[in-house]
Amino acid sequence: MRTIENDDDLRAALTQMDVTDQRHVAALFVEDVLEYTHDSRLRHALSVVIRADASEAELKAAHRTARAAALDAHARCGADSDWSDQSPYFVARAAEAATGKNAKGTSSTLAWLVAMQCRMATCCLASETDQESEENTCSAQRRIAAEFINSRKDNGHE
Amino acid sequence: MSSASIEKGIRMIREQIDAPIASFFSSCVHCGMCADACHFYVQTGDPRYTPINKVEPMRRIWEQEYTLWGRIKATLGLSRKVNAQDFEAWEELVYDGCSLCGRCSLVCPVGNDISDMIRKIREGFAVAGHAPEGLVGATRRAVEIGSPMGVRLSALEAQIRHLKHDTGLDAPLDQAGADYLVLLSSMEIMNFPEYLEAIARIMQQAGKTWTISSRAFEATNSGVQIGVSDIAAELVQRVVDAAEELGVKTVISPECGHAYTAIRFEGPNLIGRPYNFRVQHILEVLEEFRQQGLLKTKGKETDRMTFHDPCQLVRKGGVIEAPRNLLGMVTDSFVEMRDHAEMNWCCGGGGGVSANERADELKSKAFNQKKSQLDELGVDTLVTACANCRITLEEGLERNDMDIPVIGLTEMLADHLVEEPGKGGET
Ligand code: SF4
Numbered sequence: 001m002r003t004i005e006n007d008d009d010l011r012a013a014l015t016q017m018d019v020t021d022q023r024h025v026a027a028l029f030v031e032d033v034l035e036y037t038h039d040s041r042l043r044h045a046l047s048v049v050i051r052a053d054a055s056e057a058e059l060k061a062a063h064r065t066a067r068a069a070a071l072d073a074h075a076r077c078g079a080d081s082d083w084s085d086q087s088p089y090f091v092a093r094a095a096e097a098a099t100g101k102n103a104k105g106t107s108s109t110l111a112w113l114v115a116m117q118c119r120m121a122t123c124c125l126a127s128e129t130d131q132e133s134e135e136n137t138c139s140a141q142r143r144i145a146a147e148f149i150n151s152r153k154d155n156g157h158e
Numbered sequence: 159m160s161s162a163s164i165e166k167g168i169r170m171i172r173e174q175i176d177a178p179i180a181s182f183f184s185s186c187v188h189c190g191m192c193a194d195a196c197h198f199y200v201q202t203g204d205p206r207y208t209p210i211n212k213v214e215p216m217r218r219i220w221e222q223e224y225t226l227w228g229r230i231k232a233t234l235g236l237s238r239k240v241n242a243q244d245f246e247a248w249e250e251l252v253y254d255g256c257s258l259c260g261r262c263s264l265v266c267p268v269g270n271d272i273s274d275m276i277r278k279i280r281e282g283f284a285v286a287g288h289a290p291e292g293l294v295g296a297t298r299r300a301v302e303i304g305s306p307m308g309v310r311l312s313a314l315e316a317q318i319r320h321l322k323h324d325t326g327l328d329a330p331l332d333q334a335g336a337d338y339l340v341l342l343s344s345m346e347i348m349n350f351p352e353y354l355e356a357i358a359r360i361m362q363q364a365g366k367t368w369t370i371s372s373r374a375f376e377a378t379n380s381g382v383q384i385g386v387s388d389i390a391a392e393l394v395q396r397v398v399d400a401a402e403e404l405g406v407k408t409v410i411s412p413e414c415g416h417a418y419t420a421i422r423f424e425g426p427n428l429i430g431r432p433y434n435f436r437v438q439h440i441l442e443v444l445e446e447f448r449q450q451g452l453l454k455t456k457g458k459e460t461d462r463m464t465f466h467d468p469c470q471l472v473r474k475g476g477v478i479e480a481p482r483n484l485l486g487m488v489t490d491s492f493v494e495m496r497d498h499a500e501m502n503w504c505c506g507g508g509g510g511v512s513a514n515e516r517a518d519e520l521k522s523k524a525f526n527q528k529k530s531q532l533d534e535l536g537v538d539t540l541v542t543a544c545a546n547c548r549i550t551l552e553e554g555l556e557r558n559d560m561d562i563p564v565i566g567l568t569e570m571l572a573d574h575l576v577e578e579p580g581k582g583g584e585t
């Protein structure tokens with residue numbers, strides 16, 4: 001059984017995955033923080049990524065949906081905003097990245113970028129004294145990635 | 159609005175009419191070239207959006223009070239004084255229909271700085287109570303909270319904690335004697351926290367010390383956007399006080415166009431004295447690092463990409479080569495838009511337009527100018543260096559069903575940095 005103990009291991013594990021697997025794990029990362037948003041469009045978009053038989057057209061539509069959700073949730077320039085209300089925005093950004101082709105214009109791993117956006121969503125909600133919430137999201141991500149890798153092995157993918 | 163407010167507005171406009179503005183009015187040859195340079199006019203075809211028409215109330219005050227012929231006309235009842243209806247009618251032209259992009263000033267054959275005139279007429283509209291609600295709220299929050307979006311220090315501290323936790327990098331607060339004082343825009347803090355990580359990684363690689371002031375971390379200057387110099391001066395002063403107290407050598411304006419011109423060019427005039435530190439846009443700093451060999455990157459993007467020049471940076475700051483040199487480090491597939499560099503078209507959201515919800519429809523019409531530039535280029539990725547441009551572009555692309563991701567240049571460079579063993583941080 002593979003376990004992932006820290007972020008270096010997590011990052012290394014994500015880097016070894018092909019884009020389809022990365023998207024799948026990334027979608028699971030976003031599902032883990034989906035409770036922070038009421039935008040039902042995102043759940044549907046993620047379900048497309050997780051489905052093994054999703055077509056290119058479906059993936060494209062899912063990506064567009066997630067991007068629209070992110071733009072709807074962004075803090076408008078000059079508008080009265082509250083950091084603790086920004087979680088839905090970061091969840092939507094994470095879903096946008098998870099449904100995208102690759103990490104847009106960067107050399108970073110798609111799934112790692114999604115992990116970071118999900119952590120940012122938790123960071124918004126954490127109070128000044130609460131260091132635990134973000135740590136919980138991090139350990140959940142390590143567990144999700146390890147379980148995914150193990151399930152792939154069980155199914156003879158490696 | 160009461161007639162007393164209108165009188166105040168007229169008085170304020172009169173005070174703005176200095177020798178250059180008077181000469182601009184007397185030298186206008188009514189050629190209309192400024193109209194063809196303005197995305198609001200070009201995309202609506204509405205002559206009211208002709209740049210020089212946006213300052214017509216100011217021209218009338220100048221003519222009636224400072225020219226002989228104007229005085230005679232006024233005495234004979236041949237001209238009408240500027241009144242409340244004019245303020246009503248021009249408010250939309252002065253705020254919603256101008257992003258202070260400066261393109262009109264660049265093409266005027268007699269050198270009229272129309273953009274600056276519009277910036278100045280806003281002073282009169284603001285005191286007359288004829289400024290958009292969104293900008294009024296943003297300005298109030300900037301004064302009271304220190305951020306036009308009401309972003310408090312606790313939000314920034316949360317991001318710094320996140321940065322340390324996930325990357326091991328630090329964003330030091332209030333470190334006296336640092337090389338650089340980094341300013342942030344509220345837009346970056348709220349929507350693009352990746353910028354903070356990018357700065358931390360770049361500074362680490364370059365071996366420079368940097369800090370953020372807990373008392374003055376905000377770069378955006380709503381006072382300049384709404385057109386109230388007293389407030390603009392107060393906001394600049396906060397940064398100056400922080401920079402001097404911390405004894406930094408350079409203040410870095412972030413990826414925000416108007417913040418840059420406000421602190422760099424308007425700032426010393428607003429507070430009435432030169433600074434004892436340098437002010438640079440982040441791209442200017444990165445270009446210096448590149449020239450000094452302090453910026454080491456690896457890998458190249460394969461996507462076909464172009465750069466959207468933020469108006470303030472390129473037209474007012476003349477920062478043209480820096481983004482192109484920096485992009486050259488990370489891509490071989492860079493293509494230029496037809497009108498680029500100092501002739502670039504605005505995204506439509508600058509000058510407070512984005513903060514003004516009422517202007518949304520007009521802003522999206524103006525965006526069609528950018529759309530046509532992008533349509534003929536067919537790029538995969540759009541890079542820029544202003545958080546407000548970035549969201550305006552994203553919104554415009556989305557509305558027009560164009561699947562082009564928009565990326566901040568600083569972030570993109572940070573993502574290509576060579577990882578140096580023992581230096582921590584993420585790739
Ligand atoms: S500054 Fe830009 S938006 Fe304003 S009138 Fe001139 S060209 Fe138009």
Ligand code: SF4
Pocket residue numbers: 185186187188189190191192193210265266267268269270272
């Ligand atoms: S371009 Fe200059 S001279 Fe021509 S109409 Fe505009 S302000 Fe007047």
